[in-house]
Amino acid sequence: xxxxxxxxxxxxTSILKNGFFLKTYDVNSEEKQSMPGDLGxxxxxxxxxxxxxxxxxxARKRFAPHHCTLILExxxxxxxxxxxDPKNIEYISRFRExxxxxxxxxRAKKDKGKRTVTLDGYIIELLIAESEKRNPNNKIAAxxxxxxxxxxxxxxxxxxxxxxxxxxxxxxxxIIKNIxxxxx
Numbered sequence: 001x002x003x004x005x006x007x008x009x010x011x012x013t014s015i016l017k018n019g020f021f022l023k024t025y026d027v028n029s030e031e032k033q034s035m036p037g038d039l040g041x042x043x044x045x046x047x048x049x050x051x052x053x054x055x056x057x058x059a060r061k062r063f064a065p066h067h068c069t070l071i072l073e074x075x076x077x078x079x080x081x082x083x084x085d086p087k088n089i090e091y092i093s094r095f096r097e098x099x100x101x102x103x104x105x106x107r108a109k110k111d112k113g114k115r116t117v118t119l120d121g122y123i124i125e126l127l128i129a130e131s132e133k134r135n136p137n138n139k140i141a142a143x144x145x146x147x148x149x150x151x152x153x154x155x156x157x158x159x160x161x162x163x164x165x166x167x168x169x170x171x172x173x174x175i176i177k178n179i180x181x182x183x184x
Contacts, residue, residue, distance in 0.1 A: 003168050007067070007069075012068050022170075034111070035121065039121065043176075046166065054165040073178040079140050096123050141171055141172040142169060146167075148164050
């Protein structure tokens with residue numbers, strides 16, 4: 001399977017030389033941390049993006065004019081939390097209902113950086129931490145979900161619920177077999 005990571009050229013050069021720096025999020029820490037993304041902490045990439053449309057648009061929006069796309073070749077089988085699977089959606093919904101969302105919101109305010117605050121990444125981090133505490137041998141390597149990423153300029157709508165891609169949040173670098181720079 002291939003995944004496509006849009007970034008700035010200087011980051012791509014470093015990644016090709018040294019590999020990815022994997023951000024993590026410790027749900028038990030009281031220290032301020034970088035906010036987890038909507039799918040939790042990890043390396044974000046688009047899948048099903050062979051024409052590189054989403055990865056190029058994302059990189060152009062964030063890093064123009066010095067942007068590029070890395071193609072990540074992933075191993076075939078790895079544990080993934082698939083947010084398209086109805087069983088997972090039901091499980092996560094029940095888990096979310098059991099949480100103290102006010103407490104999570106306070107944590108999000110503490111960690112808030114430049115990103116828009118959503119509680120989804122926090123909830124996913126808590127869910128995975130709880131799951132791995134119960135079964136330490138079942139480490140989630142990635143989280144996959146359909147998503148909408150805003151690329152349009154000059155349009156001030158909040159967001160769409162209609163996906164324009166599928167995102168993969170890679171939580172374990174070991175699932176990346178190879179990395180190469182996409183040709184422009």
